[in-house]
Each structure stands twice: as structure tokens, then as C-alpha cells.
Amino acid sequence: MFSDLFYQLLEENMFLTAAWETIYLTVISTVISYGFGVPLGLILCVTDRDGIYPIPWLNKILSVLVNIFRSIPFIILMVAMFPVARLVVGTSVGNKALIFSLVVGAAPYVARMVESSIKEVDRGIIEASQAMGTSNMGIILKVLIPEAKPSLIVGAVISTVTILSYTAMAGTVGAGGLGRIAIAYGHQRFSPDITWVCMILTVIIVQVIQELGMFIAHKTDKRIRNK
Amino acid sequence: MIELKNLGKTFHTKEQEIVALRNIDLTINDGEIFGIIGLSGAGKSTLVRCINLLEKPTSGDVLIDGQSLTQMPRRELLKTRRNIGMIFQGFNLLEQRSVLKNVCYPLEIAKVPKAQAEARARELLQVVGLADRESAYPAQLSGGQKQRVAIARALATNPKYLLCDEATSALDPNTTRSILELLREINRTMGVTIVVITHEMKVIDTICDRVAIIDHSQIAEVGRVSDVFSSPGSDIAKELIMPMAASAPGVSGDRIRIVFDGTSSKKPLIANMIMTCQVAVNILFADLKDVNGACYGHMIIQLPEDERAEQKVLSWLSANGLKYTKEA
Numbered sequence: 001m002f003s004d005l006f007y008q009l010l011e012e013n014m015f016l017t018a019a020w021e022t023i024y025l026t027v028i029s030t031v032i033s034y035g036f037g038v039p040l041g042l043i044l045c046v047t048d049r050d051g052i053y054p055i056p057w058l059n060k061i062l063s064v065l066v067n068i069f070r071s072i073p074f075i076i077l078m079v080a081m082f083p084v085a086r087l088v089v090g091t092s093v094g095n096k097a098l099i100f101s102l103v104v105g106a107a108p109y110v111a112r113m114v115e116s117s118i119k120e121v122d123r124g125i126i127e128a129s130q131a132m133g134t135s136n137m138g139i140i141l142k143v144l145i146p147e148a149k150p151s152l153i154v155g156a157v158i159s160t161v162t163i164l165s166y167t168a169m170a171g172t173v174g175a176g177g178l179g180r181i182a183i184a185y186g187h188q189r190f191s192p193d194i195t196w197v198c199m200i201l202t203v204i205i206v207q208v209i210q211e212l213g214m215f216i217a218h219k220t221d222k223r224i225r226n227k
Numbered sequence: 228m229i230e231l232k233n234l235g236k237t238f239h240t241k242e243q244e245i246v247a248l249r250n251i252d253l254t255i256n257d258g259e260i261f262g263i264i265g266l267s268g269a270g271k272s273t274l275v276r277c278i279n280l281l282e283k284p285t286s287g288d289v290l291i292d293g294q295s296l297t298q299m300p301r302r303e304l305l306k307t308r309r310n311i312g313m314i315f316q317g318f319n320l321l322e323q324r325s326v327l328k329n330v331c332y333p334l335e336i337a338k339v340p341k342a343q344a345e346a347r348a349r350e351l352l353q354v355v356g357l358a359d360r361e362s363a364y365p366a367q368l369s370g371g372q373k374q375r376v377a378i379a380r381a382l383a384t385n386p387k388y389l390l391c392d393e394a395t396s397a398l399d400p401n402t403t404r405s406i407l408e409l410l411r412e413i414n415r416t417m418g419v420t421i422v423v424i425t426h427e428m429k430v431i432d433t434i435c436d437r438v439a440i441i442d443h444s445q446i447a448e449v450g451r452v453s454d455v456f457s458s459p460g461s462d463i464a465k466e467l468i469m470p471m472a473a474s475a476p477g478v479s480g481d482r483i484r485i486v487f488d489g490t491s492s493k494k495p496l497i498a499n500m501i502m503t504c505q506v507a508v509n510i511l512f513a514d515l516k517d518v519n520g521a522c523y524g525h526m527i528i529q530l531p532e533d534e535r536a537e538q539k540v541l542s543w544l545s546a547n548g549l550k551y552t553k554e555a
Binding site: 122124125127128129130131132133134135138142143146147149150220221222223224 | 279281304305306307308309311312313315317319320321322323324325332333335336337364365366377380381384390
């Protein structure tokens with residue numbers, strides 16, 4: 001039923017190693033992307049015309065930048081980022097360079113996710129906290145982020161799944177993980193069964209992230225009456 | 228004391244300028260419940276937001292206890308705001324915080340130690356009658372309960388002033404009454420000066436000492452509630468106090484408005500009039516209330532078409548010291 005190559009990979013424990021590598025790349029890239037994306041998303045929100053500290057020109061510049069990065073197909077952006085990666089992280093090959101490219105591609109996406117979650121916070125709540133003498137920093141830390149928390153978690157789930165698909169694509173240009181196995185063995189050595197196994201493993205990983213994330217989001221949301 | 232000095236607010240949009248407030252001069256004394264009433268779009272919400280500078284006035288000044296808010300550095304302004312509580316039509320509770328944590332919020336901002344803040348919050352929840360719901364979340368509360376939490380939260384920092392922006396407009400009549408009673412109690416027992424913004428005359432009538440009527444961005448009338456109620460000077464006051472002056476369909480004859488200004492005794496005046504004059508009148512509208520044992524309000528009656536009968540009624544009214552005006 002399966003090809004010899006499949007059994008060979010199975011014997012060498014390649015699938016699990018690759019799955020682990022995919023998870024590892026995804027988690028690291030997501031965390032770093034959030035490191036940049038959250039502040040960026042907050043700045044986009046706060047400096048908006050209707051934000052708590054409007055700076056229209058800064059908002060415009062950041063917004064255009066985010067849009068530019070978001071409009072480049074990821075596979076192209078990644079290849080274009082290799083020379084930049086060499087400047088920033090010292091190498092243009094391997095996982096380090098790929099994480100850099102992934103972050104460049106994902107951080108603007110995360111910023112938009114964060115921005116839209118934060119914008120869901122009711123204006124009235126912000127106004128009430130202003131009326132109680134809260135500083136802008138206080139509003140960000142005590143109102144915007146806590147009130148948007150369930151939505152931020154849902155956004156993080158969606159972002160993680162997107163970044164997971166990016167890491168699979170990165171497999172075509174040298175990253176490790178399930179994407180690489182699918183391309184290098186499944187596609188280039190004509191073993192569609194290997195591709196299928198990679199796909200199924202990816203689906204399983206996505207399902208786990210999705211279910212777990214939604215469970216946490218639901219658990220933390222105090223707006224839900226009956227649990 | 229809250230003083231608004233020649234306050235103005237203009238909103239600039241791309242196409243036009245919208246004047247929301249024009250030449251507002253108001254003084255709100257310590258300890259009173261001051262009402263601001265107006266129709267939708269009259270500018271009352273903008274006005275109340277100017278008091279704590281949530282909206283920055285484009286001209287004029289706001290003085291709180293003699294200190295100008297517009298001149299204040301931001302840090303000072305934030306501190307002053309802790310002395311001015313505010314509640315809203317939409318309650319605006321933090322949805323992800325429990326009732327207790329909501330009431331603690333302004334204390335957190337004021338850097339009050341946690342244990343002390345929680346003790347104070349519990350004390351206030353007792354005052355608003357929600358001591359048993361401290362671990363509930365806003366989504367689990369009714370509208371009236373949410374507003375009670377909002378009141379407790381607004382009072383947490385022990386403010387001297389409390390601004391209420393249409394605080395009862397989203398509530399049913401019974402809940403409205405209980406919230407208004409709570410506000411009055413807070414005014415009496417804690418000495419908090421309350422500013423009430425509303426479009427309902429009933430709210431003004433129930434708790435306010437003085438009232439300002441705002442119309443087309445300007446103050447149309449200010450005075451004691453009983454005075455404004457019994458003899459409204461401006462057209463807008465008449466419209467708000469006496470919303471219905473139309474005649475019943477298919478009836479003719481002159482209509483007059485009788486004003487009860489608290490001076491008439493508790494005699495059954497209209498019944499006496501009908502019996503003495505031997506004429507049948509049609510009561511088209513009446514809105515009378517008992518304020519400290521005196522009768523205030525308005526009544527519109529329709530007189531018989533017969534001119535002699537009409538004269539009889541009018542002279543009887545004058546003889547009994549009742550003021551009346553002919554309705555158009």
C-alpha cells in the first residue's frame with residue numbers, strides 16, 4: 001500500500017521529527033511575530049483618528065507599510081528576505097534565516113489581527129475609564145488588552161495556523177518540517193503517499209491548535225453567561 | 228462648585244462645522260442635584276462631557292472649585308477627574324472584570340493598596356445593594372444592577388461630584404425609579420453634588436433641585452424645578468413640560484391652559500368650577516403633581532362654544548386666583 005520510501009522514512013522517524021520541527025518553527029515564529037505585532041497593532045489602534053492618542057501621520061505611514069508587506073505573496077517575500085536575513089541574523093540559510101523571513105511576513109498580519117481585536121473594545125468603556133482619570137498607558141494595559149483578551153486569543157489561533165502554513169511553504173526553500181518532507185520526498189521522488197501523510201499530520205496539528213485555542217478563548221471570556 | 232464660563236464647542240468635519248454648544252454659562256452649587264434637559268441633539272451629552280473635559284471645549288472655561296480644567300496640566304486633570312464620578316446610559320462596565328473588580332478599578336488607577344480597595348468596594352456594593360453579587364460578571368446582571376455597579380464604581384474614589392449621562396434612559400420605569408432614589412440617597416447621605424443629563428422631564432421632576440433647559444446648543448432657561456415647571460418661560464420648556472396641547476378631534480370651542488403654581492389650596496377646583504358655573508368642560512390634558520403638599524402643573528380644558536358660558540368660567544377662574552392662558 002505504501003512505497004518503500006515511506007517505510008524508510010518511517011523507520012528513520014522522519015515524520016515525527018518533521019512534525020516536531022514544524023511545531024517548533026511555528027511556535028518560535030508566532031511568538032516573535034507577536035513580539036512585534038502586538039506593539040504595532042496597539043500603535044495602529046491608539047494613533048488612529050478615533051484612537052485615544054491620535055497621530056494621523058504616523059498611523060498612515062505604519063498602515064501603508066503593513067499593507068505593503070501584507071500584499072506580497074509570502075513565498076516571494078521569503079525569498080526576497082534572504083539577503084536581508086544575512087544582514088540581520090548573519091545567515092541566509094537554515095532555520096534562523098527562515099524564522100526571520102517568517103516573522104517579517106507574519107508580524108504585519110499579526111498587527112492587523114491585534115488591531116481589529118482591540119478595536120472591538122466598546123468606546124463607552126474607554127470613555128468611562130478616561131472619566132475615572134486613567135492615563136493612556138493605563139487604558140492600554142488595564143482596559144484595551146484585558147477587555148480584548150478573548151478576541152486576541154481567537155486572533156492568535158488564526159495567526160498560528162497561518163504561520164504554520166507559512167512554515168510549510170518555507171519547506172520549499174530550505175526550511176525543515178513537514179513541508180520539506182512533502183516536497184523533497186513526496187513531490188520530487190514521486191511518492192504521493194508521503195505527501196498525503198504530511199498533509200494528514202498538518203491537519204492534526206492545526207486541529208489541536210484550533211480546538212485548544214478556542215477552548216481557552218471560551219474559558220477566559222466573561223461575557224458568556226452560562227458555562 | 229462647578230462653573231461653566233461662556234463655554235463653546237464646535238466640531239469640525241470635512242464638509243462643515245457643527246456647533247454643539249454656544250455661550251454656555253452655568254453654575255452648579257455644592258450639594259444640589261442639577262438637571263440638564265433637552266431634546267436629542269440639543270448638545271446635552273457634549274455639555275456633560277465638557278465638565279470633566281472628555282470633550283475639550285473650543286472656547287470658554289470649566290472651573291471645578293475655582294480651578295480651571297482647561298489650563299490644567301494633563302496629570303493634574305487626570306487627578307481632578309477622580310473627584311468627578313460619571314455614569315452612563317450604556318453602563319460601560321469592564322466586561323471581563325467581576326463586579327468587585329469593576330468597583331476596584333478607579334482605586335487601582337489611584338494606586339490604592341489592593342486590600343484597602345477591596346474593602347472600600349465592598350462597602351460601596353453594600354450601599355447600592357449588591358453585596359451578594361461581588362463575584363458576578365456584568366453579563367450576568369440586569370440593566371438596573373449594572374447601573375448600580377456603575378454608581379458604586381463612580382463613587383469609589385469618594386468624588387465630590389457625580390455626572391449622570393442619561394443614566395436611566397435604558398431602564399424600565401420601575402428600575403428608573405429605584406436608581407433615582409439611590410442617587411437621591413447618595414446626594415443626601417454622602418453630600419455628593421449630582422449633575423443629571425436627561426431627555427425625560429420625569430427624571431428632573433423626581434430628583435432635581437434646579438434645572439437648565441438646553442435647546443439648539445444654548446441654555447434656554449435655568450431655575451428651580453418648581454419654578455420652571457409652573458411657569459416655563461421658553462418655548463422649549465413649554466414643549467418639554469407640556470408635550471401635548473392638541474385639541475381632541477371633532478371638538479370645537481376655545482381651549483385654555485390653567486396653571487397650578489403651588490398657591491392654590493387642595494380644594495377640588497375644577498369640580499367646583501363646573502358646579503358653580505353650570506357648564507360642561509372638556510379636560511384635554513392634565514399633568515399635575517404634588518410637590519411638598521402644593522399642587523403644581525398644567526391642565527388644558529376646552530370651554531363650551533357659548534360665549535356667555537365661556538365668560539362665566541374665565542371670571543370664576545380669575546376670582547379663585549387661578550392663572551390661565553388661551554391656547555392657540
